[in-house]
Amino acid sequence: MPSNIKKYIRTIPDFPHKGIQFRDITTLFNSSKGLQETVNEMAKAMAVYNFDQVAGLEARGFMLGAALAYKLELGFTMIRKKGKLPGKTISQDYSLEYGEATLEIHDDAIQAGQRVLLFDDLIATGGTAEAGINLIERLGGSVEMASFIIDLPDLGGRKKIENLGVPTYVLCEFDGL
Secondary structure, three states, X not given: OOHHHHHHOEEEEOOOOOOOEEEEOHHHHHOHHHHHHHHHHHHHHXXXXXXXXXXXXXXXXXXXXXXXXXXXXXXXXXXXXXXXXXXXXXXXXXXXXOEEEEEEEEOOOOOOOOEEEEEEEEEOOOHHHHHHHHHHHHOOOEEEEEEEEEEOHHHOHHHHHHHOOOOEEEEEEOOOO
């Protein structure tokens, strides 16, 4: 894990709720060097795999996920919050650290047998990633790897995803909530 990525990420205490240490990647996006280092490091690590598609989770997973797909010369699929995609979708309810939500994917976004890299900015409890995996698998795709910029290991999400048989890759970790 390249330790220099962490320096671009700020922590905002008590957001969105008291006791949460929000790991804010907008500061990483604001830095051309940080953004380039992140995309390049992620692409270098993922280039050894034979993916057919990158799928990004709403919303921060879209920004770097699309850049990663471009760098790997792959297509990009959006997995969005309910009601945001215009075409025919399938949905998956899930729990997250401080609530519940629903994700959707277009019903034709992933083809049967496609090998997918699932991407998001952060893994906490793993609920969002698990919902994304379920959606991809329901369409006949196979999530070959889940990749994140940040892991919050104290919340157990990475272990949860790995227990589903999906290997994970992260660029950095932060202790605590």
